[in-house]
Amino acid sequence: MPEGHTIHRLAQDLSRDLLGQSLSVSSPQGRFEDASRLQGTRLIKTGAVGKHLFLHFETAVVHIHLGLFGRFRRSKAPGPEARGALRLRLVSDAYVWDLSGPTCCEVIAEDARNELLARLGADPLADAANPKPAWERIQKTARPIGAVLLDQRIFAGLGNVYRAEILFMLGIHPEMPAKNLAKREFNALWKLARELLARGVKEKRIVTRPAVKGRRLRREEALHVYARRTCEKCEGTVRRWTLGARAIYACETCQPQRQA
Ligand SMILES: [Zn+2]
Structure with missing residues:
Protein backbone atom coordinates (compact mmCIF):
# COMPACT_ATOMS: atom_id res chain seq x y z
CA MET A 1 0.00 0.00 0.00
CA PRO A 2 1.34 3.46 -0.79
CA GLU A 3 2.51 5.18 2.38
CA GLY A 4 2.17 8.86 3.26
CA HIS A 5 5.19 10.00 1.24
CA THR A 6 3.51 8.83 -1.98
CA ILE A 7 0.34 10.77 -1.26
CA HIS A 8 2.17 13.97 -0.30
CA ARG A 9 4.29 13.73 -3.42
CA LEU A 10 1.16 13.20 -5.54
CA ALA A 11 -0.38 16.32 -4.02
CA GLN A 12 2.74 18.27 -5.01
CA ASP A 13 2.96 16.83 -8.52
CA LEU A 14 -0.75 17.25 -9.28
CA SER A 15 -0.53 20.81 -8.05
CA ARG A 16 2.49 21.56 -10.22
CA ASP A 17 0.80 20.21 -13.37
CA LEU A 18 -2.83 21.23 -12.90
CA LEU A 19 -3.29 24.04 -10.37
CA GLY A 20 -5.38 27.03 -11.41
CA GLN A 21 -6.45 25.44 -14.68
CA SER A 22 -9.92 24.53 -15.87
CA LEU A 23 -9.77 20.78 -16.24
CA SER A 24 -11.59 18.23 -18.22
CA VAL A 25 -12.79 15.82 -15.54
CA SER A 26 -14.24 12.45 -16.44
CA SER A 27 -14.69 8.92 -15.18
CA PRO A 28 -14.09 6.72 -18.24
CA GLN A 29 -15.14 3.69 -16.19
CA GLY A 30 -18.26 5.49 -14.99
CA ARG A 31 -17.93 4.63 -11.30
CA PHE A 32 -17.13 8.18 -10.17
CA GLU A 33 -20.51 9.66 -10.98
CA ASP A 34 -19.78 13.15 -9.68
CA ALA A 35 -17.04 13.65 -12.29
CA SER A 36 -19.51 15.40 -14.61
CA ARG A 37 -20.20 18.00 -11.87
CA LEU A 38 -16.53 18.98 -11.94
CA GLN A 39 -16.13 19.14 -15.70
CA GLY A 40 -14.52 22.44 -16.72
CA THR A 41 -13.96 23.70 -13.17
CA ARG A 42 -10.62 24.90 -11.84
CA LEU A 43 -8.42 22.99 -9.42
CA ILE A 44 -7.58 25.48 -6.67
CA LYS A 45 -5.69 23.41 -4.09
CA THR A 46 -4.36 19.94 -3.43
CA GLY A 47 -3.59 18.50 -0.03
CA ALA A 48 -2.52 15.30 1.69
CA VAL A 49 -3.18 14.12 5.22
CA GLY A 50 -1.68 10.74 6.01
CA LYS A 51 -2.77 8.46 3.18
CA HIS A 52 -5.71 10.66 2.12
CA LEU A 53 -5.51 12.95 -0.89
CA PHE A 54 -7.80 15.94 -1.36
CA LEU A 55 -8.35 17.80 -4.62
CA HIS A 56 -10.10 21.12 -4.05
CA PHE A 57 -12.03 22.24 -7.10
CA GLU A 58 -13.98 25.50 -7.28
CA THR A 59 -17.25 23.73 -6.59
CA ALA A 60 -16.35 20.63 -4.57
CA VAL A 61 -13.58 18.67 -2.86
CA VAL A 62 -12.62 15.21 -4.11
CA HIS A 63 -11.33 12.71 -1.55
CA ILE A 64 -9.09 9.92 -2.80
CA HIS A 65 -7.64 6.94 -0.93
CA LEU A 66 -5.48 4.68 -3.06
CA GLY A 67 -5.82 1.63 -0.82
CA LEU A 68 -3.77 -1.37 -1.88
CA PHE A 69 -4.19 -1.14 -5.63
CA GLY A 70 -4.87 2.48 -6.49
CA ARG A 71 -2.49 4.17 -8.83
CA PHE A 72 -2.05 7.48 -10.67
CA ARG A 73 -0.42 7.63 -14.07
CA ARG A 74 0.77 10.86 -15.63
CA SER A 75 1.21 11.43 -19.33
CA LYS A 76 1.57 14.33 -21.74
CA ALA A 77 -1.68 15.50 -23.34
CA PRO A 78 -3.63 14.19 -25.17
CA GLY A 79 -2.60 11.02 -23.29
CA PRO A 80 -3.26 7.40 -24.09
CA GLU A 81 -6.67 6.10 -25.04
CA ALA A 82 -8.81 5.70 -21.91
CA ARG A 83 -8.60 1.93 -21.48
CA GLY A 84 -9.27 -0.33 -18.56
CA ALA A 85 -10.85 0.61 -15.27
CA LEU A 86 -10.08 4.32 -15.14
CA ARG A 87 -11.96 5.83 -12.23
CA LEU A 88 -10.85 9.40 -12.86
CA ARG A 89 -9.19 11.26 -15.68
CA LEU A 90 -7.96 14.84 -15.25
CA VAL A 91 -6.87 16.63 -18.39
CA SER A 92 -5.22 20.04 -18.74
CA ASP A 93 -3.76 21.57 -21.90
CA ALA A 94 -0.46 19.86 -21.21
CA TYR A 95 -1.05 16.80 -19.02
CA VAL A 96 -3.31 13.84 -18.41
CA TRP A 97 -3.56 12.25 -14.97
CA ASP A 98 -5.33 8.89 -14.80
CA LEU A 99 -6.45 7.23 -11.59
CA SER A 100 -7.23 3.53 -11.48
CA GLY A 101 -8.11 1.12 -8.69
CA PRO A 102 -8.55 3.44 -5.69
CA THR A 103 -10.42 2.32 -2.59
CA CYS A 104 -12.13 5.68 -2.57
CA CYS A 105 -12.69 8.51 -5.05
CA GLU A 106 -15.65 10.65 -4.03
CA VAL A 107 -16.86 14.19 -3.63
CA ILE A 108 -16.73 14.87 0.09
CA ALA A 109 -18.79 17.45 1.98
CA GLU A 110 -17.03 19.74 4.43
CA ASP A 111 -18.52 18.18 7.57
CA ALA A 112 -17.63 14.66 6.40
CA ARG A 113 -14.12 15.84 5.64
CA ASN A 114 -13.77 17.40 9.08
CA GLU A 115 -14.97 14.16 10.68
CA LEU A 116 -12.46 12.17 8.68
CA LEU A 117 -9.60 14.51 9.61
CA ALA A 118 -10.60 14.43 13.27
CA ARG A 119 -10.20 10.65 13.29
CA LEU A 120 -6.68 10.77 11.88
CA GLY A 121 -3.60 10.88 14.07
CA ALA A 122 -0.53 13.06 13.70
CA ASP A 123 0.91 13.17 10.19
CA PRO A 124 4.71 13.39 10.44
CA LEU A 125 4.73 15.25 7.11
CA ALA A 126 2.35 18.00 8.20
CA ASP A 127 4.14 21.30 8.85
CA ALA A 128 2.36 21.95 12.11
CA ALA A 129 2.05 18.32 13.20
CA ASN A 130 1.56 17.85 16.92
CA PRO A 131 2.80 14.48 18.20
CA LYS A 132 1.42 14.97 21.71
CA PRO A 133 -1.91 13.11 21.20
CA ALA A 134 0.03 10.18 19.72
CA TRP A 135 2.27 10.06 22.79
CA GLU A 136 -0.75 10.17 25.09
CA ARG A 137 -2.41 7.26 23.33
CA ILE A 138 0.78 5.23 23.21
CA GLN A 139 1.24 5.50 26.97
CA LYS A 140 -2.21 3.99 27.51
CA THR A 141 -2.05 0.97 25.23
CA ALA A 142 -0.49 -2.46 25.68
CA ARG A 143 -0.90 -3.22 21.95
CA PRO A 144 2.39 -4.06 20.24
CA ILE A 145 4.24 -0.95 19.06
CA GLY A 146 4.49 -2.53 15.59
CA ALA A 147 0.69 -2.59 15.32
CA VAL A 148 0.29 0.89 16.80
CA LEU A 149 2.57 2.35 14.11
CA LEU A 150 0.08 1.17 11.45
CA ASP A 151 -2.90 2.65 13.28
CA GLN A 152 -3.88 5.71 11.25
CA ARG A 153 -5.76 7.12 14.26
CA ILE A 154 -2.41 7.47 16.04
CA PHE A 155 0.05 8.19 13.22
CA ALA A 156 -1.36 9.17 9.83
CA GLY A 157 0.76 8.16 6.86
CA LEU A 158 3.07 5.51 8.29
CA GLY A 159 2.73 2.13 6.62
CA ASN A 160 4.20 -1.30 6.57
CA VAL A 161 7.67 -0.58 5.22
CA TYR A 162 8.34 2.49 7.34
CA ARG A 163 7.23 0.78 10.57
CA ALA A 164 9.67 -2.11 10.07
CA GLU A 165 12.51 0.24 9.19
CA ILE A 166 11.91 2.67 12.03
CA LEU A 167 11.74 -0.08 14.67
CA PHE A 168 14.92 -1.66 13.34
CA MET A 169 16.78 1.67 13.31
CA LEU A 170 15.74 2.29 16.91
CA GLY A 171 16.46 -1.30 18.06
CA ILE A 172 12.89 -1.81 19.26
CA HIS A 173 11.13 -5.18 19.09
CA PRO A 174 7.83 -4.86 17.15
CA GLU A 175 5.94 -6.87 19.79
CA MET A 176 6.91 -4.58 22.65
CA PRO A 177 3.80 -3.19 24.38
CA ALA A 178 3.50 0.41 23.18
CA LYS A 179 3.22 1.74 26.74
CA ASN A 180 6.76 0.50 27.49
CA LEU A 181 8.16 3.01 25.01
CA ALA A 182 10.23 5.62 26.84
CA LYS A 183 9.58 9.31 26.11
CA ARG A 184 13.05 9.72 24.60
CA GLU A 185 12.34 6.73 22.33
CA PHE A 186 9.04 8.26 21.27
CA ASN A 187 10.83 11.53 20.49
CA ALA A 188 13.45 9.68 18.43
CA LEU A 189 10.73 7.72 16.64
CA TRP A 190 8.79 10.86 15.73
CA LYS A 191 11.93 12.64 14.51
CA LEU A 192 12.96 9.64 12.43
CA ALA A 193 9.46 9.28 10.94
CA ARG A 194 9.53 12.93 9.88
CA GLU A 195 12.99 12.63 8.34
CA LEU A 196 12.32 9.36 6.51
CA LEU A 197 8.94 10.37 5.12
CA ALA A 198 10.34 13.71 3.93
CA ARG A 199 13.14 11.82 2.21
CA GLY A 200 10.52 9.54 0.65
CA VAL A 201 8.63 12.54 -0.77
CA LYS A 202 11.85 13.90 -2.26
CA GLU A 203 13.09 10.61 -3.72
CA LYS A 204 9.63 9.27 -4.63
CA ARG A 205 10.37 5.96 -2.93
CA ILE A 206 11.19 4.62 0.51
CA VAL A 207 14.91 4.88 1.25
CA THR A 208 16.16 4.50 4.80
CA ARG A 209 19.83 3.56 4.42
CA PRO A 210 22.51 6.25 4.08
CA ALA A 211 22.93 7.79 0.66
CA VAL A 212 25.99 6.89 -1.37
CA LYS A 213 27.63 9.83 -3.05
CA GLY A 214 27.50 9.92 -6.82
CA ARG A 215 24.90 7.22 -7.46
CA ARG A 216 21.34 6.19 -6.70
CA ARG A 246 0.63 -7.23 7.66
CA ALA A 247 4.07 -8.79 7.38
CA ILE A 248 6.63 -7.43 9.79
CA TYR A 249 10.38 -8.00 9.56
CA ALA A 250 12.78 -7.74 12.49
CA CYS A 251 16.13 -8.97 13.76
CA GLU A 252 15.49 -10.30 17.24
CA THR A 253 19.18 -9.96 18.15
CA CYS A 254 19.37 -6.26 17.26
CA GLN A 255 15.78 -5.63 18.39
CA PRO A 256 15.63 -7.77 21.55
CA GLN A 257 12.50 -8.34 23.61
CA ARG A 258 12.89 -6.50 26.90
CA GLN A 259 12.00 -7.79 30.29
CA ALA A 260 8.97 -5.88 31.53
ZN1 LIG B 1 20.77 -8.10 13.78
Missing part, protein backbone atom coordinates in the same frame (compact mmCIF):
# COMPACT_ATOMS: atom_id res chain seq x y z
CA LEU A 217 20.96 3.33 -4.21
CA ARG A 218 19.80 0.15 -5.87
CA ARG A 219 16.44 -1.17 -4.80
CA GLU A 220 18.00 -3.95 -2.71
CA GLU A 221 20.24 -1.43 -0.94
CA ALA A 222 17.53 1.04 0.00
CA LEU A 223 16.18 -0.61 3.16
CA HIS A 224 17.66 -1.96 6.40
CA VAL A 225 15.38 -4.86 7.27
CA TYR A 226 12.11 -4.90 5.28
CA ALA A 227 11.88 -8.00 3.06
CA ARG A 228 15.49 -8.96 3.89
CA ARG A 229 16.63 -12.36 5.06
CA THR A 230 19.87 -11.46 6.79
CA CYS A 231 20.51 -8.70 9.28
CA GLU A 232 22.98 -6.10 8.00
CA LYS A 233 24.33 -5.49 11.51
CA CYS A 234 24.77 -8.93 13.06
CA GLU A 235 24.32 -11.18 10.03
CA GLY A 236 21.68 -13.12 11.94
CA THR A 237 18.35 -14.17 10.48
CA VAL A 238 15.67 -11.56 9.89
CA ARG A 239 12.39 -12.97 11.15
CA ARG A 240 9.14 -12.38 9.28
CA TRP A 241 5.72 -12.80 10.83
CA THR A 242 2.28 -11.20 10.75
CA LEU A 243 1.57 -8.25 13.02
CA GLY A 244 -1.41 -5.94 12.62
CA ALA A 245 -2.53 -8.05 9.63
Whole structure:
Protein backbone atom coordinates (compact mmCIF):
# COMPACT_ATOMS: atom_id res chain seq x y z
CA MET A 1 0.00 0.00 0.00
CA PRO A 2 1.34 3.46 -0.79
CA GLU A 3 2.51 5.18 2.38
CA GLY A 4 2.17 8.86 3.26
CA HIS A 5 5.19 10.00 1.24
CA THR A 6 3.51 8.83 -1.98
CA ILE A 7 0.34 10.77 -1.26
CA HIS A 8 2.17 13.97 -0.30
CA ARG A 9 4.29 13.73 -3.42
CA LEU A 10 1.16 13.20 -5.54
CA ALA A 11 -0.38 16.32 -4.02
CA GLN A 12 2.74 18.27 -5.01
CA ASP A 13 2.96 16.83 -8.52
CA LEU A 14 -0.75 17.25 -9.28
CA SER A 15 -0.53 20.81 -8.05
CA ARG A 16 2.49 21.56 -10.22
CA ASP A 17 0.80 20.21 -13.37
CA LEU A 18 -2.83 21.23 -12.90
CA LEU A 19 -3.29 24.04 -10.37
CA GLY A 20 -5.38 27.03 -11.41
CA GLN A 21 -6.45 25.44 -14.68
CA SER A 22 -9.92 24.53 -15.87
CA LEU A 23 -9.77 20.78 -16.24
CA SER A 24 -11.59 18.23 -18.22
CA VAL A 25 -12.79 15.82 -15.54
CA SER A 26 -14.24 12.45 -16.44
CA SER A 27 -14.69 8.92 -15.18
CA PRO A 28 -14.09 6.72 -18.24
CA GLN A 29 -15.14 3.69 -16.19
CA GLY A 30 -18.26 5.49 -14.99
CA ARG A 31 -17.93 4.63 -11.30
CA PHE A 32 -17.13 8.18 -10.17
CA GLU A 33 -20.51 9.66 -10.98
CA ASP A 34 -19.78 13.15 -9.68
CA ALA A 35 -17.04 13.65 -12.29
CA SER A 36 -19.51 15.40 -14.61
CA ARG A 37 -20.20 18.00 -11.87
CA LEU A 38 -16.53 18.98 -11.94
CA GLN A 39 -16.13 19.14 -15.70
CA GLY A 40 -14.52 22.44 -16.72
CA THR A 41 -13.96 23.70 -13.17
CA ARG A 42 -10.62 24.90 -11.84
CA LEU A 43 -8.42 22.99 -9.42
CA ILE A 44 -7.58 25.48 -6.67
CA LYS A 45 -5.69 23.41 -4.09
CA THR A 46 -4.36 19.94 -3.43
CA GLY A 47 -3.59 18.50 -0.03
CA ALA A 48 -2.52 15.30 1.69
CA VAL A 49 -3.18 14.12 5.22
CA GLY A 50 -1.68 10.74 6.01
CA LYS A 51 -2.77 8.46 3.18
CA HIS A 52 -5.71 10.66 2.12
CA LEU A 53 -5.51 12.95 -0.89
CA PHE A 54 -7.80 15.94 -1.36
CA LEU A 55 -8.35 17.80 -4.62
CA HIS A 56 -10.10 21.12 -4.05
CA PHE A 57 -12.03 22.24 -7.10
CA GLU A 58 -13.98 25.50 -7.28
CA THR A 59 -17.25 23.73 -6.59
CA ALA A 60 -16.35 20.63 -4.57
CA VAL A 61 -13.58 18.67 -2.86
CA VAL A 62 -12.62 15.21 -4.11
CA HIS A 63 -11.33 12.71 -1.55
CA ILE A 64 -9.09 9.92 -2.80
CA HIS A 65 -7.64 6.94 -0.93
CA LEU A 66 -5.48 4.68 -3.06
CA GLY A 67 -5.82 1.63 -0.82
CA LEU A 68 -3.77 -1.37 -1.88
CA PHE A 69 -4.19 -1.14 -5.63
CA GLY A 70 -4.87 2.48 -6.49
CA ARG A 71 -2.49 4.17 -8.83
CA PHE A 72 -2.05 7.48 -10.67
CA ARG A 73 -0.42 7.63 -14.07
CA ARG A 74 0.77 10.86 -15.63
CA SER A 75 1.21 11.43 -19.33
CA LYS A 76 1.57 14.33 -21.74
CA ALA A 77 -1.68 15.50 -23.34
CA PRO A 78 -3.63 14.19 -25.17
CA GLY A 79 -2.60 11.02 -23.29
CA PRO A 80 -3.26 7.40 -24.09
CA GLU A 81 -6.67 6.10 -25.04
CA ALA A 82 -8.81 5.70 -21.91
CA ARG A 83 -8.60 1.93 -21.48
CA GLY A 84 -9.27 -0.33 -18.56
CA ALA A 85 -10.85 0.61 -15.27
CA LEU A 86 -10.08 4.32 -15.14
CA ARG A 87 -11.96 5.83 -12.23
CA LEU A 88 -10.85 9.40 -12.86
CA ARG A 89 -9.19 11.26 -15.68
CA LEU A 90 -7.96 14.84 -15.25
CA VAL A 91 -6.87 16.63 -18.39
CA SER A 92 -5.22 20.04 -18.74
CA ASP A 93 -3.76 21.57 -21.90
CA ALA A 94 -0.46 19.86 -21.21
CA TYR A 95 -1.05 16.80 -19.02
CA VAL A 96 -3.31 13.84 -18.41
CA TRP A 97 -3.56 12.25 -14.97
CA ASP A 98 -5.33 8.89 -14.80
CA LEU A 99 -6.45 7.23 -11.59
CA SER A 100 -7.23 3.53 -11.48
CA GLY A 101 -8.11 1.12 -8.69
CA PRO A 102 -8.55 3.44 -5.69
CA THR A 103 -10.42 2.32 -2.59
CA CYS A 104 -12.13 5.68 -2.57
CA CYS A 105 -12.69 8.51 -5.05
CA GLU A 106 -15.65 10.65 -4.03
CA VAL A 107 -16.86 14.19 -3.63
CA ILE A 108 -16.73 14.87 0.09
CA ALA A 109 -18.79 17.45 1.98
CA GLU A 110 -17.03 19.74 4.43
CA ASP A 111 -18.52 18.18 7.57
CA ALA A 112 -17.63 14.66 6.40
CA ARG A 113 -14.12 15.84 5.64
CA ASN A 114 -13.77 17.40 9.08
CA GLU A 115 -14.97 14.16 10.68
CA LEU A 116 -12.46 12.17 8.68
CA LEU A 117 -9.60 14.51 9.61
CA ALA A 118 -10.60 14.43 13.27
CA ARG A 119 -10.20 10.65 13.29
CA LEU A 120 -6.68 10.77 11.88
CA GLY A 121 -3.60 10.88 14.07
CA ALA A 122 -0.53 13.06 13.70
CA ASP A 123 0.91 13.17 10.19
CA PRO A 124 4.71 13.39 10.44
CA LEU A 125 4.73 15.25 7.11
CA ALA A 126 2.35 18.00 8.20
CA ASP A 127 4.14 21.30 8.85
CA ALA A 128 2.36 21.95 12.11
CA ALA A 129 2.05 18.32 13.20
CA ASN A 130 1.56 17.85 16.92
CA PRO A 131 2.80 14.48 18.20
CA LYS A 132 1.42 14.97 21.71
CA PRO A 133 -1.91 13.11 21.20
CA ALA A 134 0.03 10.18 19.72
CA TRP A 135 2.27 10.06 22.79
CA GLU A 136 -0.75 10.17 25.09
CA ARG A 137 -2.41 7.26 23.33
CA ILE A 138 0.78 5.23 23.21
CA GLN A 139 1.24 5.50 26.97
CA LYS A 140 -2.21 3.99 27.51
CA THR A 141 -2.05 0.97 25.23
CA ALA A 142 -0.49 -2.46 25.68
CA ARG A 143 -0.90 -3.22 21.95
CA PRO A 144 2.39 -4.06 20.24
CA ILE A 145 4.24 -0.95 19.06
CA GLY A 146 4.49 -2.53 15.59
CA ALA A 147 0.69 -2.59 15.32
CA VAL A 148 0.29 0.89 16.80
CA LEU A 149 2.57 2.35 14.11
CA LEU A 150 0.08 1.17 11.45
CA ASP A 151 -2.90 2.65 13.28
CA GLN A 152 -3.88 5.71 11.25
CA ARG A 153 -5.76 7.12 14.26
CA ILE A 154 -2.41 7.47 16.04
CA PHE A 155 0.05 8.19 13.22
CA ALA A 156 -1.36 9.17 9.83
CA GLY A 157 0.76 8.16 6.86
CA LEU A 158 3.07 5.51 8.29
CA GLY A 159 2.73 2.13 6.62
CA ASN A 160 4.20 -1.30 6.57
CA VAL A 161 7.67 -0.58 5.22
CA TYR A 162 8.34 2.49 7.34
CA ARG A 163 7.23 0.78 10.57
CA ALA A 164 9.67 -2.11 10.07
CA GLU A 165 12.51 0.24 9.19
CA ILE A 166 11.91 2.67 12.03
CA LEU A 167 11.74 -0.08 14.67
CA PHE A 168 14.92 -1.66 13.34
CA MET A 169 16.78 1.67 13.31
CA LEU A 170 15.74 2.29 16.91
CA GLY A 171 16.46 -1.30 18.06
CA ILE A 172 12.89 -1.81 19.26
CA HIS A 173 11.13 -5.18 19.09
CA PRO A 174 7.83 -4.86 17.15
CA GLU A 175 5.94 -6.87 19.79
CA MET A 176 6.91 -4.58 22.65
CA PRO A 177 3.80 -3.19 24.38
CA ALA A 178 3.50 0.41 23.18
CA LYS A 179 3.22 1.74 26.74
CA ASN A 180 6.76 0.50 27.49
CA LEU A 181 8.16 3.01 25.01
CA ALA A 182 10.23 5.62 26.84
CA LYS A 183 9.58 9.31 26.11
CA ARG A 184 13.05 9.72 24.60
CA GLU A 185 12.34 6.73 22.33
CA PHE A 186 9.04 8.26 21.27
CA ASN A 187 10.83 11.53 20.49
CA ALA A 188 13.45 9.68 18.43
CA LEU A 189 10.73 7.72 16.64
CA TRP A 190 8.79 10.86 15.73
CA LYS A 191 11.93 12.64 14.51
CA LEU A 192 12.96 9.64 12.43
CA ALA A 193 9.46 9.28 10.94
CA ARG A 194 9.53 12.93 9.88
CA GLU A 195 12.99 12.63 8.34
CA LEU A 196 12.32 9.36 6.51
CA LEU A 197 8.94 10.37 5.12
CA ALA A 198 10.34 13.71 3.93
CA ARG A 199 13.14 11.82 2.21
CA GLY A 200 10.52 9.54 0.65
CA VAL A 201 8.63 12.54 -0.77
CA LYS A 202 11.85 13.90 -2.26
CA GLU A 203 13.09 10.61 -3.72
CA LYS A 204 9.63 9.27 -4.63
CA ARG A 205 10.37 5.96 -2.93
CA ILE A 206 11.19 4.62 0.51
CA VAL A 207 14.91 4.88 1.25
CA THR A 208 16.16 4.50 4.80
CA ARG A 209 19.83 3.56 4.42
CA PRO A 210 22.51 6.25 4.08
CA ALA A 211 22.93 7.79 0.66
CA VAL A 212 25.99 6.89 -1.37
CA LYS A 213 27.63 9.83 -3.05
CA GLY A 214 27.50 9.92 -6.82
CA ARG A 215 24.90 7.22 -7.46
CA ARG A 216 21.34 6.19 -6.70
CA LEU A 217 20.96 3.33 -4.21
CA ARG A 218 19.80 0.15 -5.87
CA ARG A 219 16.44 -1.17 -4.80
CA GLU A 220 18.00 -3.95 -2.71
CA GLU A 221 20.24 -1.43 -0.94
CA ALA A 222 17.53 1.04 0.00
CA LEU A 223 16.18 -0.61 3.16
CA HIS A 224 17.66 -1.96 6.40
CA VAL A 225 15.38 -4.86 7.27
CA TYR A 226 12.11 -4.90 5.28
CA ALA A 227 11.88 -8.00 3.06
CA ARG A 228 15.49 -8.96 3.89
CA ARG A 229 16.63 -12.36 5.06
CA THR A 230 19.87 -11.46 6.79
CA CYS A 231 20.51 -8.70 9.28
CA GLU A 232 22.98 -6.10 8.00
CA LYS A 233 24.33 -5.49 11.51
CA CYS A 234 24.77 -8.93 13.06
CA GLU A 235 24.32 -11.18 10.03
CA GLY A 236 21.68 -13.12 11.94
CA THR A 237 18.35 -14.17 10.48
CA VAL A 238 15.67 -11.56 9.89
CA ARG A 239 12.39 -12.97 11.15
CA ARG A 240 9.14 -12.38 9.28
CA TRP A 241 5.72 -12.80 10.83
CA THR A 242 2.28 -11.20 10.75
CA LEU A 243 1.57 -8.25 13.02
CA GLY A 244 -1.41 -5.94 12.62
CA ALA A 245 -2.53 -8.05 9.63
CA ARG A 246 0.63 -7.23 7.66
CA ALA A 247 4.07 -8.79 7.38
CA ILE A 248 6.63 -7.43 9.79
CA TYR A 249 10.38 -8.00 9.56
CA ALA A 250 12.78 -7.74 12.49
CA CYS A 251 16.13 -8.97 13.76
CA GLU A 252 15.49 -10.30 17.24
CA THR A 253 19.18 -9.96 18.15
CA CYS A 254 19.37 -6.26 17.26
CA GLN A 255 15.78 -5.63 18.39
CA PRO A 256 15.63 -7.77 21.55
CA GLN A 257 12.50 -8.34 23.61
CA ARG A 258 12.89 -6.50 26.90
CA GLN A 259 12.00 -7.79 30.29
CA ALA A 260 8.97 -5.88 31.53
ZN1 LIG B 1 20.77 -8.10 13.78
